[in-house]
Each structure stands twice: as structure tokens, then as C-alpha cells.
Amino acid sequence: MKVVVYGKKWDTFKDPNTGKDVDYAKLYCISDFSASEKANHEGQQALIVSVSHATVKDVPVPCEADLSFDNNGRLFSIDILSTFSAVPD
Helix, strand or coil, rough: CCCEEEEEEEEEEEECCCCCCEEEEEEEEEECCCCCCCCCCCCCCEEEEEECCHHCCCCCCEEEEEEEEECCEEEEEEEEECCCCCCCC
């Protein structure tokens, strides 16, 4: 799925059950709807994609990327296609 990455976030929280620190990260993206969705969708969709701490640091903002997901909807690869000097309109 081709997307434009407009933002990213990473942080840590303490798990209340275990007391251990848990890292998380998110990518904030915009993409076109797929061909099958265009019959009853208009415009673009906003996505928040969960990624690892290690992964988020390697993703430039803004950029165009190709995201690949497994059958369970989990992200398994990110290919950076291009970067921008400013966020595109």
C-alpha cells in the first residue's frame, strides 16, 4: 500500500500489570483508497500504523513509502520510495 508519511511518534509507558517499560511507535499516513473501495469511498484515508521503535527512527518525515502487511494486518515491511523537502499539499 503506497502512503505518504506525514508524522511519527515514539514513546514508552509502564505496563501496570508487569511494571515493565513498553516501547511503542506510530506512523501517521495518508493514502488513496484501493480500486475496490473507490466505488463507495471518496478522497483519501488517514492511517495510524504501529511500528517498532527501531523502525520508526529509520523512516524520514515526510516521505512516500510502500507498506506491506501480513494476513493479520501487521506491518512486515516498509520501503521508502521518495522523500520530500516539505510536506506535500
